[in-house]
Amino acid sequence: MAIRVMHFGLGPIGTAVARQVATRRGFKVVGAIDIDPEKVGRDVGIVAGLKRRLGTKVSSDALTALRRSKPDVVVLCTSSSLRVVTAQIETILRARVPIVSTTEELSYPVSSNARWARKIDRLAKQAKAAVLGTGVNPGFTMDALPITLTGVCERVDRVEVDRIQDARTRRLPFQKKIGSGLTRAQFRNRVKEGTVRHVGLAESVSMIADALGWKLDRIADRIKPKIATKRVASRFLTVAAGEVCGLVQDGVGYRAGKAVIKLHMEAYLGAPESYDAVRITGSPRLAMKLAGGVHGDIATASIVVNSIPKVLAAPPGLQTMRDLPIPSYVSS
Numbered sequence: 034m035a036i037r038v039m040h041f042g043l044g045p046i047g048t049a050v051a052r053q054v055a056t057r058r059g060f061k062v063v064g065a066i067d068i069d070p071e072k073v074g075r076d077v078g079i080v081a082g083l084k085r086r087l088g089t090k091v092s093s094d095a096l097t098a099l100r101r102s103k104p105d106v107v108v109l110c111t112s113s114s115l116r117v118v119t120a121q122i123e124t125i126l127r128a129r130v131p132i133v134s135t136t137e138e139l140s141y142p143v144s145s146n147a148r149w150a151r152k153i154d155r156l157a158k159q160a161k162a163a164v165l166g167t168g169v170n171p172g173f174t175m176d177a178l179p180i181t182l183t184g185v186c187e188r189v190d191r192v193e194v195d196r197i198q199d200a201r202t203r204r205l206p207f208q209k210k211i212g213s214g215l216t217r218a219q220f221r222n223r224v225k226e227g228t229v230r231h232v233g234l235a236e237s238v239s240m241i242a243d244a245l246g247w248k249l250d251r252i253a254d255r256i257k258p259k260i261a262t263k264r265v266a267s268r269f270l271t272v273a274a275g276e277v278c279g280l281v282q283d284g285v286g287y288r289a290g291k292a293v294i295k296l297h298m299e300a301y302l303g304a305p306e307s308y309d310a311v312r313i314t315g316s317p318r319l320a321m322k323l324a325g326g327v328h329g330d331i332a333t334a335s336i337v338v339n340s341i342p343k344v345l346a347a348p349p350g351l352q353t354m355r356d357l358p359i360p361s362y363v364s365s
Contacts, residue, residue: 035061036341039104039130041121043067043080043091045204046135047110049334051081054108057338058364064102065091095121099128106341109134113232115146122153126160131344133337137232139166141176141240141353143252154351163347167340167354169332170196171233175284175296176240177354179311182319183245191314192241193295198326199304200279201267207329208279211300212258214270215277220258230256231298234284238294242286244355247293253285265303278302336360 038054040047043065054060055078065077070093072080078087092098099107107125112118115138125132142150157164166172175194183189200208212220212229223229235252242249261278264271272278279301286294307326313319339360347357 035059036345037061037063037103037105038341039064039066039099039102039107040077041066041095041107041109041125042111043069043072043077044110045206046330046333047108048081049330050108050110050337051077052083053334053338055081055083055087060338060341062087062089063104064089064098066093066095066098067091068093095124096127099125099130104130106131106133106345108132108337108341109136111136113137115139115142115149119149119153122164123156126156126162126164129160129162131162131347132164133340133344134164134166135168135333135337136166137168137171138236139164139351140168140171140233141166141236141355142351143235143239150351157351158349161349163344163349163352165340165344165347165352165354165357167336169327169329169336170231171237171240172354173332173336174309174327175234175298176237177359178309179313180241180244180355181359182311182313182321183315186313186315186317186319189245189313189315191293191295192245193312193314194297195308195310196296196298196300196326197304197306197308198300198329199302199307200300201265201302202307203300203329205269207300208267208270208302211279212277213267213279213302214272215258217258217260217277220277220280224256229280231280231282231300234282234296234298237296238284238286240353240355241294242288247286247288249294250287250290253287254282255285256280256282259299259301261303267302270302272302279304335362339363
């Protein structure tokens with residue numbers, strides 16, 4: 034019997050997940066929730082860009098939609114902020130339904146989000162449902178993948194991950210999130226506001242450290258602009274030489290005063306090469322590189338869908354990619 038899936042949030046990632054669920058065997062779209070008045074009342078298939086109707090409409094009333102649709106799982110794609118999504122998660126768990134979410138701060142809640150994480154874990158256990166935050170990053174390239182590679186090591190001294198992306202291939206919201214087209218001053222202000230940054234490096238550093246049994250002294254999260262040396266353009270934006278074309282961000286975990294985990298990310302318009310690389314210093318030394326990189330939007334939607342069966346089989350409570358069996362593609 035197909036797994037009944039409800040979609041909560043139909044932005045770019047939410048609709049990408051909905052398209053996969055609607056076209057992959059073993060899953061069925063039974064409902065959707067969104068606050069956008071242009072989407073409410075329309076068929077989910079049309080909103081998701083499938084060019085065919087799925088026979089279920091987008092609702093703005095989450096609790097009513099949950100009761101009517103009786104989903105087996107809800108895919109939540111609304112915000113990066115754990116504080117923001119906690120109320121939405123509470124509504125879903127009131128209906129006693131498991132959740133897979135793309136909320137970055139949910140992937141491995143750090144101390145600043147401990148209050149919300151404890152509440153979600155308690156509510157999930159009361160509802161006898163599992164909750165998981167995942168995605169491509171955090172969720173895979175900079176945490177689950179390097180953790181998995183250390184499984185063949187007898188000793189690990191340092192973990193380094195590089196994620197380099199030519200942002201010209203990404204959607205407009207992503208290009209804006211990395212500051213493309215801003216001046217240096219505007220970039221600094223947006224970083225202070227928290228509107229320009231990659232969310233999840235501290236979460237990934239923490240996940241790796243806990244998996245390896247390392248107690249960290251501190252975690253640093255540093256952001257600086259990538260400045261265009263010549264005019265560069267995507268189909269959405271044109272950036273002149275001297276303007277910001279993206280960002281460079283490092284998440285670093287320190288142990289006994291030494292940097293033992295370094296997550297380095299560059300996302301900017303015009304990067305000459307996209308790739309993901311992991312280096313493990315230890316015994317044995319390991320190095321791997323995924324040429325071309327892992328496509329952010331496709332991979333996020335895919336790992337969400339592929340994690341659904343794992344979440345349905347998981348014990349109640351807030352789970353992480355450290356806790357669950359490794360997800361894999363399943364054809365049916």
